[in-house]
Amino acid sequence: xxxxxxxxxxxxxxxxxxxxxxxxxxxxxxxxxxxxxxxxxxxxxxxxxxxxxxxxxxxxxxxxxxxxxxxxxxxxxxxxxxxxxxxxxxxxxxxxxxxxxxxxxxxxxxxxxxxxxxxxxxxxxxxxxxxxxxxxxxxxxxxxxxxxxxxxxxxxxxxxxxxxxxxxxxxxxxxxxxxxxxxxxxxxxxxxxxxxxxxxxxxxxxxxxxxxxxxxxxxxxxxxxxxxxxxxxxxxxxxxxxxxxxxxxxxxxxxxxxxxxxxxxxxxxxxxxxxxxxxxxxxxxxxxxxxxxxxxxxxxxxxxxxxxxxxxxxxxxxxxxxxxxxxxxxxxxxxxxxxxxxxxxxxxxxxxxxxxxxxxxxxxxxxxxxxxxxxxxxxxxxxxxxxxxxxxxxxxxxxxxxxxxxxxxxxxxxxx
Numbered sequence: 001x002x003x004x005x006x007x008x009x010x011x012x013x014x015x016x017x018x019x020x021x022x023x024x025x026x027x028x029x030x031x032x033x034x035x036x037x038x039x040x041x042x043x044x045x046x047x048x049x050x051x052x053x054x055x056x057x058x059x060x061x062x063x064x065x066x067x068x069x070x071x072x073x074x075x076x077x078x079x080x081x082x083x084x085x086x087x088x089x090x091x092x093x094x095x096x097x098x099x100x101x102x103x104x105x106x107x108x109x110x111x112x113x114x115x116x117x118x119x120x121x122x123x124x125x126x127x128x129x130x131x132x133x134x135x136x137x138x139x140x141x142x143x144x145x146x147x148x149x150x151x152x153x154x155x156x157x158x159x160x161x162x163x164x165x166x167x168x169x170x171x172x173x174x175x176x177x178x179x180x181x182x183x184x185x186x187x188x189x190x191x192x193x194x195x196x197x198x199x200x201x202x203x204x205x206x207x208x209x210x211x212x213x214x215x216x217x218x219x220x221x222x223x224x225x226x227x228x229x230x231x232x233x234x235x236x237x238x239x240x241x242x243x244x245x246x247x248x249x250x251x252x253x254x255x256x257x258x259x260x261x262x263x264x265x266x267x268x269x270x271x272x273x274x275x276x277x278x279x280x281x282x283x284x285x286x287x288x289x290x291x292x293x294x295x296x297x298x299x300x301x302x303x304x305x306x307x308x309x310x311x312x313x314x315x316x317x318x319x320x321x322x323x324x325x326x327x328x329x330x331x332x333x334x335x336x337x338x339x340x341x342x343x344x345x346x347x348x349x350x351x352x353x354x355x356x357x358x359x360x361x362x363x364x365x366x367x368x369x370x371x372x373x374x375x376x377x378x379x380x381x382x383x384x385x386x387x388x389x390x391x392x393x394x395x396x397x398x399x400x401x402x403x404x405x406x407x408x409x410x411x412x413x414x415x416x
Contacts, residue, residue, distance in 0.1 A: 005332075007111075007137060007139060007330075009041055009108045010042035010043070010108050010111070011034050012104075012109050012112050013027060013030050013046065014046035014049045014114050015115045015116065017145065017146065018146070020159030021309075022162055023158070023318065024078070026319065028072040029323035030143060032069065040111060042062060045061050047081050047412075048081035048082060050123055051085055053099075053100055054099050054103075058103075059412045060415050064410055074396070076305035076307035079408060090130050101130070105136075111140075112128075113141050113143055114141075115145050115322070117145055117146035117148065118150065118362065118364070119363070120142065121363075124358050128140035128358060139333065140329075140334055141326075141328060142338065143322050143325045145157060145158055146159055146160070147163035148160070148192070149366070150196040150198065150366045151361060152366050153339050153360055153361045154341075154356070154361075155351075156391055157340075158314060158317055160314070161388075161391035162309065162311045162314045162392075163199055163202070165202075165309050165392035166303050167199060167202045167203055167206075167303055170189075171189060172209070174243065175211040175212055178241065183293065184293065186236065186242045187242070187294075188281045188285070188295070189203070189213065189243070189244065189246070189278065189297045190278035190299065192299070193218075193219060195367070196366065197247045198368055200247035203245035203380075204216055208385050214235045214239070214242050215235065215245070216245045217246045217247060218250070221377045222252060231376070232244065236292075258277060276298075279296040280296075281296065312394020313394050315396045320351075321353070324353045335357060335358050336355040336358060337355070341354050372384035
C-alpha cells in the first residue's frame, strides 16, 4: 500500500528482540534521518520496544546531543531497550491495539519504525493492518535485525555479519588454544541458532582459513548421535585432537532438541530456551572415549554484541537500513520491511536496498541451503564461504577512552 500525499507528524522508533553489535547503528540511521525530515515533527524512541508505547514511556530524541547520538554507531546492544512481547490477534483481543492507537493520537504519531527479527516484523505487520482497519493514517516500516540471519526475503540481516566475524575469530582462537599440548583433547563449541544454522555455519570461515572446527553441525539436518560418534572418532584417530562446532538447535529425526535444557523455560514467544548442549555432548564423548580430555564451550551472549569484532560492512549496512526505512516512509511507503539484495559486479560485492511487504516476511524463517552443507553433513561447502565472506569485511573505527570503548550516553528524557 502506498500513500503519495505528504504526511506530517511525529515518529516512534523501537527496538525489539535479541541485541546485536550493530542494532544501534540502525537506530542512529533512523533517528538521524527522522530528525532531518521536514515531514517528521518529533522523534521519539520507545523504551523497551512496543512495551514503551503501551506504557507511555517514550524518549524525546530531539533533545539528545548529536555527538552522543552519533556514538550509537559504536555502541552494542539495544540502547533504547528491547523486549519480547507477543501481540495478540486483534480480531480476538484488540486491547493492546486500542492502547497503541491512544498513544499514537496523544503524540500525533504518523510514523512507526520497528527494528527487529521475525517476531518483530509480525508486530509491525499487525500494527500496520490495525491502523489501516481503523482508518488512522500512520506509515509503518520494519527495520531488519537478527544475528540468526533467518529473516525471509532479504539476502542477509544486519547483525549477522558481525556475529559471524566474532564466531569465526573465536573459533580460530580456540583452535590455536586447543592444540598447544601434546595430549589428546576434544573441544565442543556451542553456537546460537534455534532453527537456522547461519551462525554455526560461520565457524566454517575459520576452517576455510586453516584454524577452525573439524566438524560442524547445523539444525537444517537431523542429528544422529551414532554418526556423531563415528565422525569424531574418525578425526580423533587421525589427529588426536578434535574441534567441533554445534548449533544450539540441532535436533534428532523426531524433532527433539539434543540440548538437555530444551524444556527448562521459554521466552515471551513460546520458543524453547536452549543451552547446555556443549556440556552434554562433551560428557557423552567422555563416556564414549574414556580418559580423553573433553571440554564444552558455550559462546552464549558473547557472540551477540561483540562490537570490538564488528564487521565494517555490517555496521554500514545496519545504518543504511534505518535511514532507508525513514526515507521510504516519508516518500509514501508503508507496510514494508527494508531488505537487502546482493549484487556482484566484476567479483565485487555490493548491497542494494529493496522493500518487501511485511506480510511476506513476518513469521517465516530462512534456512541455510542444503547445498551449502557438505555431503557428509558435518561441515560447510564453498557456497556458504562465498556467501558469508563479504559480510564480515572491514574494521570500524571506534572511539575509545583509556583504550576502552566509548559508548553513547543518552539523556533519555521522557515525553510528557
